Amino acid sequence: MGRQDNEPYSAEQLRQIREAIRNKYAAVSISAEGKFGYTTGKESAIALSYPAEILEKFTAELLNSFCGVGNPFLVGPINSGDAVLDIGSGAGFDLLVANFYTGPAGRVCGIDLTQQMVERARENISEAGGVDTIEITHISSENIPYDDETFDVVISNGVINLSPCKELLFQEIYRVLKPGGRFQFADIISETNLPKEMVGSLEAWAQ
Numbered sequence: 001m002g003r004q005d006n007e008p009y010s011a012e013q014l015r016q017i018r019e020a021i022r023n024k025y026a027a028v029s030i031s032a033e034g035k036f037g038y039t040t041g042k043e044s045a046i047a048l049s050y051p052a053e054i055l056e057k058f059t060a061e062l063l064n065s066f067c068g069v070g071n072p073f074l075v076g077p078i079n080s081g082d083a084v085l086d087i088g089s090g091a092g093f094d095l096l097v098a099n100f101y102t103g104p105a106g107r108v109c110g111i112d113l114t115q116q117m118v119e120r121a122r123e124n125i126s127e128a129g130g131v132d133t134i135e136i137t138h139i140s141s142e143n144i145p146y147d148d149e150t151f152d153v154v155i156s157n158g159v160i161n162l163s164p165c166k167e168l169l170f171q172e173i174y175r176v177l178k179p180g181g182r183f184q185f186a187d188i189i190s191e192t193n194l195p196k197e198m199v200g201s202l203e204a205w206a207q
Contacts, residue, residue, distance in 0.1 A: 009164050017164045018113060018140070026116040029091055032067035040067045045093075049074060054100050058093070062124045065091035068157035070186025073097060081105040082152040085144070085176060087169075087185075088112055088159025092121030095134050098155065102133070109151075110136040111144065113162075142169040149178045156185040 009017065024035070032040035039047065042063040045055055048071040055063065072094070078084060078101035086094050089110025098108045108131075112118050118138045125134050137145055142165045154173050163169045173183055 014164055021162055022114045025090070025112075025114040028067055029065065029114065029116040029120040031064045033064060036067055038069065042066070044068070050097065054097055057100075057128070058096065059124065059127055062091060062093055062096070062127075065120065065124075066093045068094065068186065069188050070157060072155040072157055072184040072186050073101070075184035076153070076182050078102060078153055083107040083150060083178075084109070085146065085151045085154045086110040087144075087154060087156040087173070088162065089121060089136060090117050090157075092124040092134075092136070094155060094157055095121065095136070096125065096128055096131070099131055099134055104133060106133055108134045109146065110134070111139045112136065113139060141165075142172055144172040144176050146176050148175050149181075150176050152178055152181050154181070154183045154185075156183075156187070158187055160185055160187045 028035055038044070042055065042060075045063065045066050045068070046052075048068065050071060050073075067090070078098055080101070080103040082102045083106065084098045084102060086098060086109070089095050089112050092110065095108050095110045099106070102108055110118075110121060112121070115138050118136050121136050125131050125136075139145065142163055154177055160166065160169065177183065
């Protein structure tokens with residue numbers, strides 16, 4: 001079946017983009033240091049106003065894997081008992097932050113395109129005490145594997161721009177949010193057009 005008019009990329013192009021992203025973040029699952037054009041790790045988390053009382057609970061390995069571009073928790077409150085979904089949950093940093101706010105009565109779920117990130121997140125959560133209110137799922141596309149109206153809040157940190165199918169992703173986010181739910185995300189926006197040599201670049205997609 002051929003590409004539809006509302007599909008910006010062919011199946012092969014989507015495969016290549018997602019493979020480039022998986023390869024990049026498989027390496028980031030070990031450490032984010034030196035892999036981005038901005039500050040990462042604990043220094044970045046402090047600069048982005050993550051609470052010190054939360055950061056002090058995290059292992060050095062978890063802090064080193066942080067590569068967020070902002071702090072989605074500053075957008076609005078996460079309350080005790082909330083159900084939260086983290087899109088592109090990486091090594092589990094924001095999952096554990098969300099769990100700090102939702103508490104034992106809440107539910108925190110993460111989805112990620114990279115199997116190595118999912119495995120690293122599970123290891124980090126185990127080291128944090130095996131939090132049984134957190135679950136992580138490996139995905140292969142923008143389809144979110146949860147029922148309609150499941151979550152009070154959906155968060156994302158530097159991941160929306162990685163999606164080649166943003167319209168579908170936003171539709172899926174809206175679908176899984178409860179009525180009155182919130183989408184809180186941080187990402188990088190370019191105010192100018194990309195240089196010609198970067199348009200369509202797989203390396204650029206993985207940034």
